[in-house]
Every structure is written in C-alpha cells, then in structure tokens.
Amino acid sequence: MQRVNRDRHLFGPGPSNAYPEATAALGLPLLGHLDPDFLTIMDQTCAMLREVWGTTNTRTLPISATGSAGMEAAFVNVVHPGDVVVVAVNGLFGQRMCDVASRCGAEVVAVEHDWGQPVDVERVVAAHPAPAVIAAVHAETSTGVVSDIAALGVAKGDALLLVDAVTSLGGIEVSADEWGVDIGYAGTQKCLGVAPGLAPFTINERAFGRRVEKPQSWYLDLGLLGGYVGGASGPGRTYHHTAPVAMVASLHAGLRRILDEGLEQVFARHEEAGRILQDGLEELGLELFAAKGHRLPELTTVKVPDDVDSAAVRRYLLERHGLEIGGGAGAYAATVWRIGLMGHNARPDAALLVLACLEDALAHVRG
C-alpha cells in the first residue's frame, strides 16, 4: 500500500502540473470555512476570477466540485422543464451538454458538427427561432478546437448564452461581458494551473433573473450559493456547505500567480508554447487534427501515424520519460493524441521536451 511518488510531466488534456504557488498553498494551515481569514481568501478569489473571466458579474465563484459539476450547475439553474436548448456539438463536451440539459427536462436541439471543426454560428442560430438557451464549448478539450464565442454573443437574440470555458480560462482570452456570455463555467486543472476539484463559475444578472426558482440540485442552487460566497446577498454569510478550503486557497494562489504575471503575458506564453509544439510536430512529419486557423495553442491534437500503435507510444512516454499525453476522445480514442501545454506547462522548454520525447518514442515503437 506504499505510494511511490513518481514525478510526472502532465502534458495530456488535464490535469496539468500546477503552478508551484498553487501546490504550496495546499500545505498551508487549514482555516475554518467561516474564519474571517478564509472569507477574505474567498472574496479575493472571486474578485480574481472576475478578472480572468473578463466580467463584473457579482455571482462569480468557485463551485465546490470539478468542471463537469460546473456544467451541471450552469444547466440546472437556468433550464426550466420544456425549455428549448440549442447545443452546438463539435466534440465530446458538446455531447455531454445535451445529456445534462435533457436531465433538466430541456427540449434539446443538437447542432452537430464534424469533430475538429469550430462551431458554425449561422447554423447554430438558425436551428431554432426562439431557444431559451444557446450552449457552446469555447475550447473543445476533445478536439483542440477554439470557437468564436463573441460571434455567438452577437447572434444569440433573446437566448441566454451558456459557455464551457474549461480549457480556455487562464490560457487564452475569455471576455465574458464583452462577448455576451450569460453563464460560464471552467475547471481549475487546465490553464489555471491548479489541481482539479473546483469549477470557476459566472452568471450575469440577465441569466440570474431567469433562473429556476428551486433547481433540482440543492448543492448547485445558485440562489443558496449567493449567500455562501457573500457579496451577492449583501453583508453576512449564510451556511450552505463546508467550503473545500484547501482547494480554494490553492486556487487563490494560482490566480494570484497568473495576475501577477499579467493575463496578456500568460496568453502570450500559451500562444508561443503551442506554436513551437505545433510547428515541431509538423516538422516530425505528423499531421495535426484540428482545423487550421481554429487550433488551440494550449491543447494540440495530432493524428497517430498509421504505422504506430497509439497506446504503445503513450505507455513508452509514461514509463520511460514520466511524460503523459492523452489519447483521443470518442471515436478518435486510438487515432488521435492530445497534448496539453497548459498553465505552468505553457513554456518553450516543455514544448521542446514533448517533441524530443515523442521523437524518441516513435523511433522506439517503429523499432
């Protein structure tokens, strides 16, 4: 039962290696969840989340569960039974949105796209004359594709725009207010450079005003969570659940790290690392999967060469170099690799390391 503490280069689709500041914060003395010092940390965390979300929304907070629970929180709070929800599906997480929305009693209109392509805004807004919600994934973790959320915001009409920013927040620009995002959620373990366990969440007044009065989820009920984080409901906190204090302290430290560096600089770092990786992969003779011009810098998808066993390469990388890359998602499980250079890993040296190790792995499996 002894744990062997092997170090890992986490270059898959997440979790990524955390910023050192975020890891260190996990070991700080625990605080009570109602301790004045903790409430300050929570307030500052929400304030810093507003900066990375590009929003002034009062209701911006870390949901106390992983990114997938953020998705659920988004839908259960705004989807009323019978509501029409148009979902742009261009990967696994769009598919998941359909499942989650249907469990809220939505009439789901899925607008299917080929995987690897960005969301076609015209098709999405033409799919229904008056949807209650239009939902889309900003950065599809399953395909490495970025979609134009600002264009969806312009075209959404009266619908609420619900956006998955799990793999974009803290890595590329997210401007929720400017883009017209009404509800957004993310995860901590990708570009924010914090361990998985929290879902940064934001909802504006427009969406909150149309919310479900008593959502089917008590745990994710934003009406109750407003009192939990304070601010939204004025002074004084109401007990809702025990905050995951260590994870919140870690997110606080990770956000502080990012904002100290500066968002523009952080984005530039992701951009540069992704470019080095993607150029290098093509120089190795590999073919990228995501449509050109719509590739995420932080998450690169690459086709597995026909003469190579995907799993053998990944196993070799992990065992020989302690380096994790991801397989593909869904139908592409064995034919695509996903390589993330996110958060603390968004660095030129990390890009060069992946390229060198992958070259070695390909030579190894090809014998």
Place this chain on the structure above:
Amino acid sequence: MQRVNRDRHLFGPGPSNAYPEATAALGLPLLGHLDPDFLTIMDQTCAMLREVWGTTNTRTLPISATGSAGMEAAFVNVVHPGDVVVVAVNGLFGQRMCDVASRCGAEVVAVEHDWGQPVDVERVVAAHPAPAVIAAVHAETSTGVVSDIAALGVAKGDALLLVDAVTSLGGIEVSADEWGVDIGYAGTQKCLGVAPGLAPFTINERAFGRRVEKPQSWYLDLGLLGGYVGGASGPGRTYHHTAPVAMVASLHAGLRRILDEGLEQVFARHEEAGRILQDGLEELGLELFAAKGHRLPELTTVKVPDDVDSAAVRRYLLERHGLEIGGGAGAYAATVWRIGLMGHNARPDAALLVLACLEDALAHVRG
C-alpha cells in the same frame, strides 16, 4: 492581497485540523487521473473506505465534492418521483434531507424530534406503512447527538435505509453492513482528518438494484460513476469526470494513517478526548446540550451561559488563542456552542487546551 498564514486550532464542527500525513499528501507530485499510479491510489482508497464503512459494497467511493453533495448523490440515485421518503429530523441535516428529497420529487414524511434528542426509531417506522426510503442522520452535526442506526436497520422493513455519517465516519463505530445501511455518505473534514472536498459514499446491491436509471444529476449518476472508479463494472475505466487527484491522494494518506493506528484505537481516542472535554465543561459549571447517554464524543454541544455573549467568546478565542469553536445551528445559533475534537484533534491535550482557553475566555468576557 497577501495571505497571512495564521495557524488555527480547528475545534469547531469541521473542518478539523488534518492528519499531518493527509496534509503532506496534498503536496506530492500531481498524477494524471488515468495514470496507472493514480488508479492504484483510487483502488486502495476505495478499499480503505470499505474498512471504515464496515462494508463489502463494491460501490464504495469518494464522490468528487463535499459531504453535502454526498447527501444529494444518495437521494438522486434512489428516489423516484412520487416515492415516499420518511426522514427522521432531529437537527439541521435531517431538515436538509427533506429539502434534497423533495427536489427529487419525493413525497417527504418528516418525523420531527426536539433538537438535542436522538431519533425515536418506533415513531420513524410508524410514520408510514411502506416508505421507499427511510433516512436518518447517524451523528447530528447540529446538535452533537448520536442515533441508533442499527435499530433502524432492524425495523426498516422493505425500505432502503439511507444514512448520513458525515460526523461519525472515522470517529465512532460505523458498521454499514451489520446495521443494514443501504446507502451512506460522509465527509472528509471531520473525523477522517482530511481537508473538506470529498464525500465518501457507499451503496449496496439492494439499493443499486432499485436505483433511478437516469438520475436528474449527471455528475452524481452512480451508474456512470461505477466505471469511473473501476471494479464495479469490471476491468477498464471509463472517463466520467477528472478526478480531484490531489484530494484523493490526501484522503488515501488520511485513511492509511487511521488504519495503521487501528480503528478500535482511533475510536477509543475520540471517546477519551470527548469524555475529558465533557467532564471538564461540567466542572466549569457549563451545561451540555445533547441528551445524556446520546452524546457524541467527537462533537460536544454546550449551552452558552445566560450572562455571556456567545459571539464575544468565540471572537476572543479566535483572536487571542487562534482557537475556533462553532456557534449553534438554526434556532440555537447564539445559545449553543459546538466543540469538535475530531480526527487528528481527538487527543487529551486538545481537550485540555479547549478547556483552558474557554475558561480564560469566560473570565475575560465576564470582566
């Protein structure tokens, strides 16, 4: 925005100070959530959870959110719309069960008790002739009372027995299988001595066989989570959500610590610390709140003397001694204190420290 790292004696109703092993594990290198090393940690965590739950249930796992989400997971997976759910309400968490069950469409039959009293098994089983579920809290965190779950198990008939063990698991005996518990959930931040963020969960075959095929919660759907932890669905894992790997590693270390010490010894330690505290409080002239003979050793409730301002005492303890105790819950917010000696804090020295500091605080506020 600088964090001051003040140390705290966390002697409230939770979180408690974590076992040092659990804190240290938070700082270990992160692993990918599908890394073979992490899957081993997850398997071992589930195996150790079976030991502390007193169960052989295959489906025993840490839900990726706090204890309150464990409550929600319990209800959404077994309560079908229209089901009769009898809830024994003898404190805040029994009340919450009614709210959560009603959001699942249950016909809730609440059996109200005076706060501070244990569950009256005869009244609970007489409340309805054929409930689908009988729900009760083993250790009421709001009142410091323990109830006889084994007696409920004997009397439950065909109903499923759903039990909240948030404040009991790892501190006093929990024998889920022997007692006839069909579904149970807990938290990590009390007697298990780990930071808040996970909900140890167990469900037996009987309850799983009656489950809701497609629960309203995707995140907490046990049909999907079986593949996530493996075991239940045979070899091979299916991706559901990204496991909160740091918190799981911490729970793993906390459980290892507890089982190395031995459950019997851990329980004896909680018993002794609670006895020293409760005897000492009475020697200070204070009156305990929970009914005699039904007091939890790990969480003690005490009446605030009439001549003393509850908040002033708590503030003094925190500011002068870095020592946190809890206020009361619900109607007892200002008239009861809650003092937890849980997990790593279940020690005679901690009991003596609370007593000494409380005596000092009372002298201070009485001037």
